[in-house]
Amino acid sequence: MEKIKVQDSVGSVLIHDMTQIIPGVSKGPRFRKGHVVQEEDIPVLLSMGKEHIYVWDQTPGLIHENEAAERLAQAASGPGLVYDSPKEGKVTLSAAQDGILYVSEEGILALNTLEYIVFSTLHNHRPVKKGDKVAGTRVVPLMIDEKVILEAERIAGTFSSPLLEVRPMKSLKVGIVTTGSEVFHGIIQDKFGPVLRAKVESWGSVVLGQTLASDDVSRIQSCIRDYLSQGAEMILVSGGMSVDPDDVTPTAIKEMGAELITYGAPVLPGAMFLLAYMGDVPILGLPGCVMYSKTTAFDLFAPRLLTGERLSRLDIVKLGHGGLCLDCPVCTYPQCSFGK
Template sequence: MKMISVYDSVGSILSHDVTQIIPGEFKGRLFKKGHIIKEEDIEKLLSIGKEHIYVWEPEEGQLHENDAAIRLANLVLGEGVAKSEEIKEGKVDFFADRDGVLKIDKEELLKLNTLGEIIVSTLHNNTPIRKGEKIGATRVIPLIIEEEKIIKAEELIKNKIIYVEEIKPKKCLLITTGNEVYSGRIKDAFLPVIKSKLAYYGSEVIRQVILPDSKERIIEEIQKGFAENVDMIICTGGMSVDPDDVTPTAIKECGGELVTYGSPILPGAMFLLAYYNDIPILGVPSCAMYSKRTVLDLVLPRVLADERLSLNDIAAYGHGGLCLDCKVCTFPHCSFGK
């Protein structure tokens, strides 16, 4: 790459994007890499402080920022992710190519970003994502980078760092318990909440059954769900530690594997998760009826993406598991669950 005076640049080809910044009004590309300088461009370049431009003359062992960014994108991107067709100012943007849950290998990402002169930036791991949403980007810091640095990155990173787990529609059995609901003294408020949250991800409640606080009846209905081959069972009501709240005990005794009863998430401390073979059973506490965001919003998309959650997965939510109940909710693009 060589530097020439703007006044001598007519007919030359830019080797990099030229950015214009007008404070408070505009920041973007004034000229694109490959642009052929014309006489009328000289004044524009001078107005942004460019008295010289650079013409890159390739040398062996060096990469232009655009070429390096493409190699980095190809290195880190896995299934369910697309990259921008246009490279702007040496940066490649990443977008979700399907609805799902964004997965980031944070350890591998840290390795890559500690190499120096290379950056990859993403949204948080486990963020629910819609197709087309921007989820990350990559670029190199210098305009020209030693190819050896990119080769080192390619040798270091063995697995894809960024991918989107696809959410699969599921049919759910909803079991609502509580003597007060069963007797008709109060109206069930869980069904519209659960239906709405499932529908957002293309899933549905195929059947709801309302039961008294009877351990035997709850076990019976859960086992009926197994026989019906439902994809998921959600139990609501009776999730606290009161003596007559028997739903957790019923779930534990239905023949499945208990993952956890309790979570470090607020709202949602009394959450329960179990599995019967591949069928997840969620015990959802009453906070889901009145709180805008709860443990259910964090766990549900991962369950719908067929991720088998462990106790460690739930315990990890202690860091970031406090919902601030903001007046204007921006979930999932907030600190909750991150």
């Protein structure tokens, strides 16, 4: 890389994008990498505060910021992502499909511990739409030692999964069992069904049906088994999740031989959330807050299950950090801190 005076630069090829800022009007590249400087460009460059420009002198072992950013994006990207061409040395990664963003927090940290590497992402497990920006990367210097990029590529390759990917939510067959003798006998109107059906369908899955069950262990178990026999791939059991003596939903699920992952989650609202498995079929016990709170533990965990992820208790308890909903007057999830 060689530094020359702007007045002497006619015919030179720019080695990087050059940004022009017009306060209150625009900010962006005025001249792109590869542009051949013309006589009429000289006053513009000077007006941008450029007294010198840099031209490529082919120093062995150095690579340009654009190439470095592209290689970083490629090394970190997995399925469900696309990335654009470098702009002013930065590459932006976007979702190629609707789904859930999965980020290797350890992997991104490892890249950023390398000197001059910059890699920024959205939070792990965030729901995204096709076209959403999910990450950006660049290097700090205009030219960087290729050894740094080779090390970044090596680090990315040591992880068993991509550092970044967007997993689509599968269309599953979902059965809903709503418990509570007061609902079963028609004393009060069911409020769970419409909420759960709307959410399940918004995630692209199909509701097999909704069954009402009294506060009876054998009845609840019979309803769950009925949906399993119909080929349900997820079962939602709503109501009866507190510690009152007549709230028997957790007991019914545990005593039918399901593998209990957790009864309770460090998430508010949704602390009485339950997750169990019958084989590969997740059974979710949903507390009353799911009826009236816009976003709860259900919204944090169900979409991940719909990608095919099998959650452990550790996956759930990790959300104690970030699991507090602020109950905003207007819910903006996922554009907030909840579940992050």
